[in-house]
Amino acid sequence: MSFSTKHALRLALIATAAASMAACASRPKPTPPISTPTPPASEPAPERPAPTPGPVSQGAVPGSEQDFVVNVGDRVYFDTDAFEVRADATPVLSAQAAWLARYPNVQIRIEGNADERGTREYNLALGSRRANSIRDFLVSRGVAASRIATISYGKERPIDPGTDESAWQKNRNGHTAIVSGAR
Amino acid sequence: MRLKPLFLAIFAALATTVSLTPARAEIEVNVNKGDVQPLPIAIPAFGGQRGADIAQVITNNLERSGLFAPVAPKAFIEKDLTVAVQPRFDDWKAINAQALINGQVTVEGGRLRVDFRLWDVFSQQQLLGLQFTSTPENWRRVAHKISDAVYERLTGEKGYFDTRIVFVAESGGRLNRTKTLAIMDQDGANPSYLTDGSYIVMSPRFSSTSQEITYMTLKPTGSAIYLFNLETARRESLGSFPGMVYAPRFSPDGGRVAFAVEKSGNSDIYVMNLKSRTTQRLTTDPAIDTSPSFSPDGSKIVFNSDRGGSPQLYVMSAEGGAATRISFGGGRYTSPVWSPAGDFIAFTKQTGGEFHIGVMRPDGSDERLLTTSYLDESPTWAPNGRVLMFSRETPGGPPRLWTVDVTGRILRPAPYPGSGSDPAWSPLLN
Missing domain, CATH: 2.120.10.30 (TolB, C-terminal domain)
Structure with missing residues (x-):
């Protein structure tokens, strides 16, 4: 990985963190169901170039896993003990659906995750519900169900080691992993 | 991984329980009450090979249950206990041990045999007299079996140490x-x-x-x-x-x-x-x-x-x-x-x-x-x-x-x- 792509990734991660903090601050209002207005599935994913710190940078190769992670977003977040797709997740998931429409050979696995404030087996079931909510959303946006696998990691795969609400919020997520077919 | 086969034989008490005259109520430990004081118990090293190790495993098991308070061995007065002779109860009363376990390990023909006695110090009664035999490498399991027998005799509940x-x-x-x-x-x-x-x-x-x-x-x-x-x-x-x-x-x-x-x-x-x-x-x-x-x-x-x-x-x-x-x-x-x-x-x-x-x-x-x-x-x-x-x-x-x-x-x-x-x-x- 070149310096520039590393840098771009880091910036993207910071942006993700900021977004999730914002989401956190706006809670705990009840989240509307997934019928909130979203861009149509046919709309292409935003063509933002990756931040270019130097003249040599080219950003992510379109259709690559990195393109998906940096330019679309591979993770959306959930409320405590809830599995409904949140309003702030619908633009990300709509962009995922659009990206998947553009790259029809890509197979994905949706991984449901829970925070540590629940017991192990219950959290496995909760993670399954989250993964399936995302799958249903993507299918409703035209992604073939046959391209989507789901799994729950329960609380076994946290992305933030912290022990406060901001860490737990990040760990309550659904992660869309590219299994195959990316460039 | 494979569990070693273990043949544990339990025989009835060898030495007879002498007390025909119940001097006082037997000691008893209640596992279902939250306010009991742990029972002071003395567990001197058993005689013979692995005798000290076996006594230590029993001591640790009983102590960890929270129902027993093993007396520190340095307080012991009587030093030469054998399973063939009654303990000098006054020596154990003097250090306020209410129960006493003593035992002897014998290794013969590749078999490990452990005889032990559980005594009620104040009523001067033998509460248990058992013998376990196994292979020498199974000495820890023998110690757990003894712990279970003592726990069951004193609490009325099954033990859980050989697990x-x-x-x-x-x-x-x-x-x-x-x-x-x-x-x-x-x-x-x-x-x-x-x-x-x-x-x-x-x-x-x-x-x-x-x-x-x-x-x-x-x-x-x-x-x-x-x-x-x-x-x-x-x-x-x-x-x-x-x-x-x-x-x-x-x-x-x-x-x-x-x-x-x-x-x-x-x-x-x-x-x-x-x-x-x-x-x-x-x-x-x-x-x-x-x-x-x-x-x-x-x-x-x-x-x-x-x-x-x-x-x-x-x-x-x-x-x-x-x-x-x-x-x-x-x-x-x-x-x-x-x-x-x-x-x-x-x-x-x-x-x-x-x-x-x-x-x-x-x-x-x-x-x-x-x-x-x-x-x-x-x-x-x-x-x-x-x-x-x-x-x-x-x-x-x-x-x-x-x-x-x-x-x-x-x-x-x-x-x-x-x-x-x-x-x-x-x-x-x-």
């Missing part, structure tokens, strides 16, 4: 945790690994025979439930299912495994007959149904469901059908475990920002919370139904194994120095 714990050994940081299936004696001795740590393992459980376990594996490609025979090391999958499978538990007769199957996000409880390999669905609710646990007679199952809006405990017939909610205390209840004694169901409860291990009667009455911490979970019963092991995490720390008795009074770290979760206590070994 093992299967659990998930954890290592690494919070973001790259390695989870390895492991097994050890209940006192932390003889730990060994059953998986290589390259994938997640969870929820191990013993069968009633102690020779077979079931557990769940979790890989990016999916989850699976395995049966693993500890004697033969034979490993076998329960089969493939449309979604995730998790939370396996044996029925008390070992003939069935109940578990949860997830399909399209909905988790329900199923049971498989291990002989016919037929699977029956027990719940059909669109809510989460998971963490089944059989009653000791095999007729009922307690499980976890959020069908009422939050995770609570429900009891149904082991054949399925209507379920009755039994948890009403406010808060979130998960991971129920029916006591092998049948009188309690243990659970994890979440209230506010804290987690508790608790017990309630099978009808939901008499709820008692035994522990409180940042994160306590996964209770498992000792085979006598009087002690629980569970895992505890401090904020940001690795999980550790702890034990608590059913009164909540005797709370201690389990004798395992590493990080562990999901403990499962075996039945008494044969």
Whole structure:
């Protein structure tokens, strides 16, 4: 990985963190169901170039896993003990659906995750519900169900080691992993 | 891995119990009262090879139960006890030992024989006189058998020392945790690994025979439930299912495994007959149904469901059908475990920002919370139904194994120095 792509990734991660903090601050209002207005599935994913710190940078190769992670977003977040797709997740998931429409050979696995404030087996079931909510959303946006696998990691795969609400919020997520077919 | 065959012979008391005249009431330890003082007991080194080691294992077992207070050996006055002669009771009264265990180890023809006596010091009665034989390398199990005999004689409850714990050994940081299936004696001795740590393992459980376990594996490609025979090391999958499978538990007769199957996000409880390999669905609710646990007679199952809006405990017939909610205390209840004694169901409860291990009667009455911490979970019963092991995490720390008795009074770290979760206590070994 070149310096520039590393840098771009880091910036993207910071942006993700900021977004999730914002989401956190706006809670705990009840989240509307997934019928909130979203861009149509046919709309292409935003063509933002990756931040270019130097003249040599080219950003992510379109259709690559990195393109998906940096330019679309591979993770959306959930409320405590809830599995409904949140309003702030619908633009990300709509962009995922659009990206998947553009790259029809890509197979994905949706991984449901829970925070540590629940017991192990219950959290496995909760993670399954989250993964399936995302799958249903993507299918409703035209992604073939046959391209989507789901799994729950329960609380076994946290992305933030912290022990406060901001860490737990990040760990309550659904992660869309590219299994195959990316460039 | 393979359990060494153990032939333990128990003979009736060799020396006769001399006291025909009950001088005073026998000593007694009550495991069900929360306010008892631990009983002072003297356990001098047994005579013969491994004699000191055996006395030490017994001392550690009884001390860890919280019901006994072993007297420090440096206080002992009588030094030359033999099993053939009565102790000088005045010497043991003088140091306020109310009970005394002495013993002798003999190794003959490749066999280890241990004779021991349990004495009531103040009434000057012999309470037990037993002999165990085994192979010399099994000396720890002989010490556990003696501990169980003493515990049972003095408390009236079965012991739980000749048992093992299967659990998930954890290592690494919070973001790259390695989870390895492991097994050890209940006192932390003889730990060994059953998986290589390259994938997640969870929820191990013993069968009633102690020779077979079931557990769940979790890989990016999916989850699976395995049966693993500890004697033969034979490993076998329960089969493939449309979604995730998790939370396996044996029925008390070992003939069935109940578990949860997830399909399209909905988790329900199923049971498989291990002989016919037929699977029956027990719940059909669109809510989460998971963490089944059989009653000791095999007729009922307690499980976890959020069908009422939050995770609570429900009891149904082991054949399925209507379920009755039994948890009403406010808060979130998960991971129920029916006591092998049948009188309690243990659970994890979440209230506010804290987690508790608790017990309630099978009808939901008499709820008692035994522990409180940042994160306590996964209770498992000792085979006598009087002690629980569970895992505890401090904020940001690795999980550790702890034990608590059913009164909540005797709370201690389990004798395992590493990080562990999901403990499962075996039945008494044969």
